[in-house]
Amino acid sequence: MSAISTEDYRKTAQEAIEDHVLKNALANLQQRFGRGAAEAYLNLPEGPGLRLKARDVRMEAIGNLDAVLVEFAENVRKNGGHVFFARDAGEAVSYCLEVARRRNIKSVVKGKSMLTEEVNLNPSLQEAGIEVTETDLGEYIVQLAGERPSHILAPAIHKTRGDIGKLFAEKIGIPYTDDPTALTIAARKALREKFLSADMGISGCNLACAETGHITTLSNEGNIRMCATMPRVHLAFMGMERIAQRLRDHDMLLRLLTRGASAQEMPTYVSYVGGPAYPWQADGPEEFHVVIVDNGRTKILADEDFREMLCCLRCSACLNMCPVYAQIGGHAYGHTYCGPVGAVVTPLMKGINRAKDLCTGETLCGACRDACPVNIDIPRMLLGLRAKLAQGDPRWGVRRADRKEKVFYSLWSRLVGNRPLYDAFLRAAAAGQRLLPRQAGMITRLPGSMHGWTKSRNIRPVAGQSFNRQWRRTEAKRKG
Amino acid sequence: MNSDGQERFIKRVRQALGKTSPTGPGPADPFPGGSPDEPAHVIETAGNRDAKQKQRLVECLMESARRHDITAHIHAGMQSAAREMAAIVLEQEPEWGAEKSVVAWRHPLVEGLKLPEALAPHRVPVHFCDHDVSSPVEKQVFVTKAATACVGITSADFCLADSGTLVLKTRPGQALSVSIAPSVHMAVFAAEQIVADLKELYALLTCEPGHAAEGLTRSMTFVCGPSKTADIEATLIHGAHGPREVHIFIIRS
Known part of the structure; x- marks a missing residue:
């Protein structure tokens, strides 16, 4: 399900651009949620500035992550829950399979979790002979269709x-x-049977709390509550950064998260789960597990230029404002996370060279930063990734994207640094450009390997006279 | 022994942060120096509301309920609340199977409604949640009752005025499934249980002695309105997996 296809970005994006049904759906979505979120920030009692304060709170937790995670794990264990720390996708999946094997799990119901997509959990469970049902209506539809x-x-x-x-x-x-x-009711009926017969519920975690030792899950449908209540085992996957130090931090973070995600004041359900059911409880799981996943996150944490990305709460507000996402939808990004967040996270996790089209495909317009409930500066990081592609970076294993480009720009910098040479170049270009094809005064195709420039746009011709020359002439006339 | 991977994992995190030694968690108060956000200050403000301010809180809750498709009912006593609740139960069409039933928390406010007596003439059974020691079989029996019930009745620890959100902790007699599995959810609570917002709620949960000692319990749930989805062409539909209707009954004594 999460086969990585970032290399096909250009092709898939092109196909999506031609898909008018998709574009209408995305326009509708952005109109409702994107605009709605912006209005919701304005209507906060503290105003949109609360996003900056929330960013500080997130950065503080990230900066203390070693202590915060230990405190969280200790508190979960105190309440009878199990915590496992997984270094990568493989360890996370193996732990889940081990629990399933030990508890003789035959069927699993899942609440929506991007992290389980990231670690590619479902195929492994299915290979082990376990029936996996996605229970978020959208995820259920996508699963039935065999899509992502x-x-x-x-x-x-x-x-x-x-x-x-x-x-x-x-x-x-x-x-x-x-x-x-009618379709929703049909899904409700079909999935109700699954909830009641499932052996294990798997959920994600929107934002844990270290001080109390609870994971927090948010949903509007109630499917995650069913997953965490009906089956005899509940296992939650949590990205290591998805944690707040104090319960009171949840005040601003929850309010911002739901406004960013869906322009709501409150999601329908917020569950704080901190352990298995009490012995006297009439329902609830016998076992509760949290799998805390690194899977490339410590590498992001170690680089101060990108550490900020770990503040992300995966609310999708940036998707709902992004002009690029509006055109190409989510599949073109080729991995779990799409839109502006995916354009930064996917290269960092899966290789900057491999996913280079994602970070070069964005416009740097800044809409994502303004939409972000914790004000993450995505454009700055996109530029950072592009700089690595231009110059190479052994720390991230980045090869220079194109040696020809490097040679071209070093020659160009010499050319523009030398006035007489540059003037000569301009005169030559002004003369030479007469051979190039034109349309309405614009050049439609540059020669040789420069034709990429004019692939999707026309370029203005070099002026007959340079500004300097015009200036000298005008001055001479005025004085003269 | 380190089979849970913690030690190795935390070491990597510490390395990434450029720390050489373990650090304690951050300060308990991120903005020290007596900011007005301080929990003690928040609780004091909440505790000193006069009658007029309390009235404003109820009005705010009624307004929030309208915005979130919650049906809010104010009653001066339990009897009239019980009458209205019974009437709503009788109006409902059972969703799962032909027989109509109710599941309810074992809770003084819920029991005080005396619904079993009110509904007995109409042959609508009320199943209370009372398991002291739950065997898997007993659990199965109760969950099945909750999942086939037409109406689930709970109380709430708090209700947030600014969003209409119910806050439910887990205690003996207060099963989780009562507020999620039935077709309709009704919650009854006293007007004194209304708090302004999340800030006040979290302050009370962490600093009010009773709640601080109890903790959040192993599962604490917020409920804000009916279950909903917009996954098919962004069309809003109520009753995705949880209740399609939520009623709150505010009792003013």
Whole structure:
């Protein structure tokens, strides 16, 4: 499910651009959630400036992560829960499989978790003969269709009601309908049976709390509550950075997270889970596990230029404002995280060279930073990644993206640093450009390997006279 | 023994942070120096509300309820609340199976409604949640009751005025499934349990002696309105996996 296809960015993006149904859906989504979030920030009692304070609180927790994680783990264990620290995807998945084997788990219900997509959990569970059901409606649709989520919060945004109607008719055997209410009720019925019969519930973690030793899960549908209540084992995957030191930090962080994610004041459900059910409890799981996952995060933590990215709460606010995401949707990004967040996180996790199109594909317009509930400076980090691609960086194993480019720019810098030489170049270019094809006064194709410049836009010709020359002439006339 | 990977993991984190020795957690108060955000100050403000301010809090809650599709009912006594609740139960169509039933918390406020008596003539059973020691079999029986019930009735520890959010801790008799599995959720609480916002809530949870000693419990849930989804063409629909309706009953004594 999470095969990485960042190399196909250009091709998939091109296909998406031609998909008008997708573009309409994305425009609708951005109109509602993107604008809604911006308004919701303005309506905060503290105003949008609260985002800056929240960023400080996040950075503080990240800066103390060693102590904060230990405090969290101790508190969970005090309440009878288990904590496992996984260095990478493999360790995280193995731990989950081990728990499943020990408890004789045959079926799993899952709440939406991007981290389980990141570590590619589902195929491993299925290979072990375990039935896995995604229970968030969007994720369920995507799973039935055998696809990947195309948005962090609205995974099935790329599908129309007609698509979903056909899918449900085929896969869960209901008569075809394209009525969203009827489709939702059909999914509710099908998934209710799964919740009640499942042996294990797997969830993510939106924001843990070290002081109390609880994970926090947010949902509007209530599926995560069902996953954490009905089955006999609850296992939560948590990115190591998704934690607050104090309960009171949750005040601003939850309010900002839900406004950023969906322009809501409060999600329908917030659950603080800190251990298995009490012995006297009439429901709830017998076992509770938290798997804290690194999987490349310590590498990001170690680089001060990118540490800020660990403040991210994966709310998807940046997707809902990004002009690039609006055109190409989520699949083009080729990995779990899409949009501006994916354009930074995926290169850092999967290799900067490998995912170079993601960070060069963004516009640096800054909409993502303004949309971010914790004011992460994504454009700064996109530039940082581009600098690494231009200059290479052994620490991140980055090769220079293109040697020809490097040679070209070193020659160019010599040229522009030498006035007479530059003037000569301009005169030559002004004369030479007459041979190039033009349309409405613009050059439509540059020669040789420079034609990339004019692939998707035309370029203005060099002026007949340079500014300096014009200036000298005008001055001479005035005096003269 | 380090089979949970903690030591190695934390060492890597510490290295990444450029720290050479273990550090304690950050300061308990990130903004020291008596800021107005201080929990003690927040609790004091909450405790000193006069009648007028309390009234404003109720009005704020009613307004929030409207915004979040929560049906709010104010009652001066338990009897009238019980009558209205019973009427709502009788209106409902059972969703799972033909028989209509209610599940409810073992909680003084919920029991005080005396709903079993009110609903008995209509043959609607009320199943209370009372397991002292739950065997897996007993659990299965209760969860099945909750999952087929038409209405679930709980109380709440707090209700946030600024969003209409119910805060439910887990205690004996207060099962989790009562507020998520049935088709309709009703919560009854006293007007004194209304708090302004999350800031006040977290201050009370961490600093009010009773709550501080108890902790958040192993599962604490916030409920803000009916279960909803917008996953099909961003169309908002109520009743995705949880209740399609939420009613709050505020009792003013």
